[in-house]
Amino acid sequence: MTRSHFASMNCAVAHTLDVIGEWWTLLIIREAFYGARRFAQFQRNLGIARNILTVRLRKLVETGVLERVPVRPGAKRYEYRLTEMGLEVLPILVALMQWGDRWMLGTDKAPVRVIDRATGNEVPQVRLLAEDGRPLGPEDLSVVPGPGADRASRLRFRAAGRAAARAARAG
């Protein structure tokens, strides 16, 4: 009946998706990175229904991804700004964009490019790297229970497990 909430799962991915994984939400955050601050900017740039935008913005503010501040001290008109929590969504967004460029559109058809202003070059692919800079693929990883693992998770990810590797050896 009720649409499932992921937050009750013992999984950080699920908790994250519960906050930023709803329909439209990541695009709203994208717009914030592109410089949008006002309700009407988000609405025009995305073409989102206004009531849905209201609900999404409210939730993002409650969660702390955005903050709602008066346009001018004392004003009753507000704008929405990324908090530190929101700014840290950037790697997720760029990873999503790069994946789409590569697998959905083709790199030669990328609608936007994200540029390192210091060099003018495109930002390199977001990858998993070890401390020494070695790139890490699924076969290099193990998944083990963390300090917050519940009983089920501990059973599932015994120390010996190497789940990601198992997926990688699918062939």
Place this chain on the structure above:
Amino acid sequence: MTRSHFASMNCAVAHTLDVIGEWWTLLIIREAFYGARRFAQFQRNLGIARNILTVRLRKLVETGVLERVPVRPGAKRYEYRLTEMGLEVLPILVALMQWGDRWMLGTDKAPVRVIDRATGNEVPQVRLLAEDGRPLGPEDLSVVPGPGADRASRLRFRAAGRAAARAARAG
């Protein structure tokens, strides 16, 4: 009326979300990384409704994120495996997990840890890095039109623009 499709937007993030941004989909991919292959495994581990799982798996196979292969040559029972396209979702998943560990749960309560098998250490934070290894924040980036930009995108992201930086200077 019809729930909006993001694929018509001139944006790689939107195209990506259209494929892996639906409710449950990223958790299904997470399960695949954890080693799940069979319908019942996904269903039990996630507690997802079976009809929804059917629809999601079908779409992921159509898109090419998963492939549906006979359990045994000639068998009529199938399993789902990550393709190369699917394996490349890994940085997105890990970034989501790390964000949730940090901002939702607290790092000391992480349900699972992703380990570099070569060293036994936890995989470092996924970040934007320049070619020389310099970490890049929002203030270091510009967003400019790419080769596939439509008219509206070109107007919006003139070469002079520095959208991400604008968001970062919100204070």
Place this chain on the structure above:
DNA sequence: GAAATAAGTTGCATTACGCAACCATTTGTG
């Protein structure tokens, strides 16, 4: 060869979402 499991499908109830109209508060213009 009977029972159990796997992998769905179908029907119905509930929730989420899109559209358009409405409203109250600023902001701009003469």
Place this chain on the structure above:
DNA sequence: CACAAATGGTTGCGTAATGCAACTTATTTC
């Protein structure tokens, strides 16, 4: 200051998406 327009929503209603449970058909297991 009067008046119009823009801003930032809210409300009501119809459609699409999701959850639950029961049913179906292969495939294993005993």
